[in-house]
Amino acid sequence: MVSRATAELDVPPRLLMGPGPITVDPRVLRAMSAQLVGQFDPFMTTTMNETMELYRAVFRTDNEQTFLVDGTSRAGIEAALVSLLEPGDRVLVPVFGRFGHLLQEIAARCGAEVHTVEVPWGEVFAPEAVEDAVVRVRPKLVALVQGDTSTTMCQPLAGIGEICRRHDVLLYCDATASLGGNPFEADAWGIDVATAGLQKCLGGPSGSAPVTLSPRAVEVIDARAHVEAGIRSDQDTDRGTRIASNYLDLGQIMAYWGPRRLNHHTEAGSMLYAARECARLLVAEGVDAAVARHELHGRAMLEGVRGLGLAVFGDVAHKMTNVVAVEIPDGVPGDAARNALLEDFGIEIGTSFGPLAGRVWRIGTMGYNARRDAVLTTLAALEQVLRGYGVPVTAGGGVCAAREVYA
Amino acid sequence: MVSRATAELDVPPRLLMGPGPITVDPRVLRAMSAQLVGQFDPFMTTTMNETMELYRAVFRTDNEQTFLVDGTSRAGIEAALVSLLEPGDRVLVPVFGRFGHLLQEIAARCGAEVHTVEVPWGEVFAPEAVEDAVVRVRPKLVALVQGDTSTTMCQPLAGIGEICRRHDVLLYCDATASLGGNPFEADAWGIDVATAGLQKCLGGPSGSAPVTLSPRAVEVIDARAHVEAGIRSDQDTDRGTRIASNYLDLGQIMAYWGPRRLNHHTEAGSMLYAARECARLLVAEGVDAAVARHELHGRAMLEGVRGLGLAVFGDVAHKMTNVVAVEIPDGVPGDAARNALLEDFGIEIGTSFGPLAGRVWRIGTMGYNARRDAVLTTLAALEQVLRGYGVPVTAGGGVCAAREVYA
Structure with missing residues (x-):
């Protein structure tokens, strides 16, 4: 017990793309x-x-x-x-x-x-x-x-x-x-x-x-x-x-x-x-600039998941900039897929609660992770995981749609 | 306002020898x-x-x-x-x-x-x-x-x-x-x-x-x-x-x-x-060993302040290991002396409250600062400050008494 617990802290690298907490700047x-x-x-x-x-x-x-x-x-x-x-x-x-x-x-x-x-x-x-x-x-x-x-x-x-x-x-x-x-x-x-x-x-x-x-x-x-x-x-x-x-x-x-x-x-x-x-x-960035950054990367993630062929939950016109709820495709075990994303790619996305439990994943783009590379990497990895479950995703569709937002 | 507040954090070096918080390991x-x-x-x-x-x-x-x-x-x-x-x-x-x-x-x-x-x-x-x-x-x-x-x-x-x-x-x-x-x-x-x-x-x-x-x-x-x-x-x-x-x-x-x-x-x-x-x-140190360390350095500080000719407040037989209340010598302005210790030597000791306000300083030796060099440095600096106020301290008496505890 003591030998295990007294080991020096050795934190695995994670890209935290859930609804928070997120990777610290x-x-x-x-x-x-x-x-x-x-x-x-x-x-x-x-x-x-x-x-x-x-x-x-x-x-x-x-x-x-x-x-x-x-x-x-x-x-x-x-x-x-x-x-x-x-x-x-x-x-x-x-x-x-x-x-x-x-x-x-x-x-x-x-x-x-x-x-x-x-x-x-x-x-x-x-x-x-x-x-x-x-x-x-x-x-x-x-x-x-x-x-x-x-x-x-x-x-x-x-x-x-x-x-x-x-x-x-x-x-x-x-x-x-x-x-x-x-x-x-x-x-x-x-x-x-x-x-x-x-x-x-x-x-x-x-x-x-x-x-x-x-x-x-x-x-x-x-x-x-x-x-x-x-x-x-x-x-x-x-x-x-x-x-x-x-x-x-x-x-x-x-x-x-x-x-x-x-x-x-x-x-x-x-x-x-x-x-x-x-x-x-x-x-220092400017509060307006930071909000605009969240709008940009949030839109890229939104269009990206749509580009993968996934549906988005809720009234998108009133969505927060920094998180999107993605409907879990039929036949995909939501938590197992999240675990695969974590274990194979080191990327965390969020589960959900209450009426949405098992229905949506929540993907965040906020703070330090409201970044182009974080968005594109998440979309690329998500495509691979979905493919593994036999979901007919558009190859490259997520990254491509996000890139269009950035263009 | 923004230029000042937005400067990068630039923390002055301090040796925190008060009753806590103390210098972090x-x-x-x-x-x-x-x-x-x-x-x-x-x-x-x-x-x-x-x-x-x-x-x-x-x-x-x-x-x-x-x-x-x-x-x-x-x-x-x-x-x-x-x-x-x-x-x-x-x-x-x-x-x-x-x-x-x-x-x-x-x-x-x-x-x-x-x-x-x-x-x-x-x-x-x-x-x-x-x-x-x-x-x-x-x-x-x-x-x-x-x-x-x-x-x-x-x-x-x-x-x-x-x-x-x-x-x-x-x-x-x-x-x-x-x-x-x-x-x-x-x-x-x-x-x-x-x-x-x-x-x-x-x-x-x-x-x-x-x-x-x-x-x-x-x-x-x-x-x-x-x-x-x-x-x-x-x-x-x-x-x-x-x-x-x-x-x-x-x-x-x-x-x-x-x-x-x-x-x-x-x-x-x-x-x-x-x-x-x-x-x-x-x-890893051992809880008993850590307590013994606090006992040792606490005793060194206690004997050190006595070696300077200062009196100690309270029932010393029931004192915590990690803090000592030192009576402020007559004629010494307690807070000004603490400020001098902070400004000239970067060392913080504590003030006191209630019935003890203005009567004692509280000096801690705990956690990372339950250390020989921290004790001796504090005693050396305190001697200089007291001397500045004309207190008839024994030259070297504090450090010498503490060293005897360590011997």
């Missing part, structure tokens, strides 16, 4: 290999402030409160919901895939009264459907996903932000899978709170959750916040509005990232470096 | 620079299983449920408390420093009825004091810190574990600051749940929280657990026992790390590599 790994400094070192403060600035550019916002939660994208979601929602608060969750159900579940654990509206997988909401529900439910908060990788759909948000402002409802958006690779405009669209992760279009590893909070969201949280000032925590346990989590209390985390730098958790230094580098690379 | 940084694999890649499963095995050796336990929470050590603490404590449950927190107050605060946020006993800073509890409180309070859980860096005290646990077994009370221990550098015996001491972090004696960065759960702790959690099986989350929101957090629900995290590998968060791959490497290096 080597420059991000390099940033993570930097040595740590202390929590209150002037360099630490500078790095945290720079990271806040960079994520303002990524989220397209002037929100002062733009920082990181130390955990995966799911920690960011829960931090937003547990900090905004008090027990008994009404929340409306428009659900169009698996991650909508996750918002629903987390909001329920916060003790909120959760109302949902749903559209079938593969579709998105018309703004009127959300407005009707807002009028009916009169929620404190609308919580929804921008890009739900389970269906590949990307919910248009501008109209929903407008509805929320008009009805004086807060709007939370989980932009984990979409940010950096699909248009996102926190301020222009009137989004009060957005959270994300690094492991999708931002080209980093999972483990840090960028978050941004509008001034009106900050007001809601400040009204609840009990800041652990100095040595003694607030012992006022009888106030119903106390945020149920310490670790994910955005009030305390704001105080930690703010000019007072009040002690909270010990910032995960390596993940901070990673998050800063992800945003730095994105801002 | 370069071998851990190297492990973190490895590329990711997919969440359900066979290599990922192997790596997770190896990590579980390694942490069983670190915690000295046979507990099957030994794994990582994706967050800082504080996330591990909250995961333990929110998963064990239901609203209204009685919990007893013996407080002997700042981190006892943190346990108290987190337990209160879980809705528990929190009872505390306290000893003055610089002391630890006699087992009888804890037993008296257990008899009086009749808690479901005793929650306490092993090593509280705020006071440098290390609470003996064997007797407390015995008391908890005798009274059929669960025992949770926050071993963040002590594990790997002080004796810790989860099974032999009867500790039901323990959590830690990487950024102290384990020589890694903050951001991953190793946790171990005894079978009886697992029973308590299983009784509450609602596992998100497949696509739909459990919607049974009326059960009072539902764990209030999804992200920190140890029931779901066990199901994710267990043989069924039920989807939960996206594991923070780079932090997993870090956590595995920290434990691998510790197990």
Whole structure:
């Protein structure tokens, strides 16, 4: 046991073309290999402030409160919901895939009264459907996903932000899978709170959750916040509005990232470096250019799988740029084919869940892997695997169709 | 703004001799620079299983449920408390420093009825004091810190574990600051749940929280657990026992790390590599040998500061191996002196909190920095800084006294 487990880490080479996590940009790994400094070192403060600035550019916002939660994208979601929602608060969750159900579940654990509206997988909401529900439910908060990788759909948000402002409802958006690779405009669209992760279009590893909070969201949280000032925590346990989590209390985390730098958790230094580098690379490329890159390679992959003769699931006009759901051809064992792709070619594509289980593969082109060679290599390998199962694929059809997009 | 923030990360060299986080072992940084694999890649499963095995050796336990929470050590603490404590449950927190107050605060946020006993800073509890409180309070859980860096005290646990077994009370221990550098015996001491972090004696960065759960702790959690099986989350929101957090629900995290590998968060791959490497290096060195190393270098630092003529705070017989609280000599401005140490010598030592604010510095010798050269360099630099403030230090007295320990 010890001899096996104590071997040095020897990671097999993989091209991660699933719905995320994806291959990390080597420059991000390099940033993570930097040595740590202390929590209150002037360099630490500078790095945290720079990271806040960079994520303002990524989220397209002037929100002062733009920082990181130390955990995966799911920690960011829960931090937003547990900090905004008090027990008994009404929340409306428009659900169009698996991650909508996750918002629903987390909001329920916060003790909120959760109302949902749903559209079938593969579709998105018309703004009127959300407005009707807002009028009916009169929620404190609308919580929804921008890009739900389970269906590949990307919910248009501008109209929903407008509805929320008009009805004086807060709007939370989980932009984990979409940010950096699909248009996102926190301020222009009137989004009060957005959270994300690094492991999708931002080209980093999972483990840090960028978050941004509008001034009106900050007001809601400040009204609840009990800041652990100095040595003694607030012992006022009888106030119903106390945020149920310490670790994910955005009030305390704001105080930690703010000019007072009040002690909270010990910032995960390596993940901070990673998050800063992800945003730095994105801002250096230009956020619009990065979105255009995801559009280009996503379209190449889309046309490529079609060129192989495969059908694509869902409302393609509302597809995320960075992932496509490909229908598994009749007679092909989906998971065995994925394994063949992994074992013979070192390429990972994604399986699927719920109503789509066994029906589609999900192929991602995002972050570091939104690249021409990654797209063409995946299409070439997929053609070989499908051929092995006797699928009548067009020889060279995938690579050829993708090349036309690049031409 | 962009030009400044978009510069490449350029971290100043620091020797981190505070109470943690500390300088990361370069071998851990190297492990973190490895590329990711997919969440359900066979290599990922192997790596997770190896990590579980390694942490069983670190915690000295046979507990099957030994794994990582994706967050800082504080996330591990909250995961333990929110998963064990239901609203209204009685919990007893013996407080002997700042981190006892943190346990108290987190337990209160879980809705528990929190009872505390306290000893003055610089002391630890006699087992009888804890037993008296257990008899009086009749808690479901005793929650306490092993090593509280705020006071440098290390609470003996064997007797407390015995008391908890005798009274059929669960025992949770926050071993963040002590594990790997002080004796810790989860099974032999009867500790039901323990959590830690990487950024102290384990020589890694903050951001991953190793946790171990005894079978009886697992029973308590299983009784509450609602596992998100497949696509739909459990919607049974009326059960009072539902764990209030999804992200920190140890029931779901066990199901994710267990043989069924039920989807939960996206594991923070780079932090997993870090956590595995920290434990691998510790197990390769030998846990006893690592503790002995911390004892040696901790003693050298203790004798070194005494050799400089400085007084040491607290009950030294119950001091943690890995940190010493040094009384700031009269007339020396504590923070300015720390800054001088940082700016002139690149060495960080710690400030202090609460009753000790302004009274002591905390100097750590842990993880990668439990090393002879780190101890001697720190003592040499500290002598120069003190001399600058006119403190009548014995020339060479610190280094000389430390050398005697090493002789």
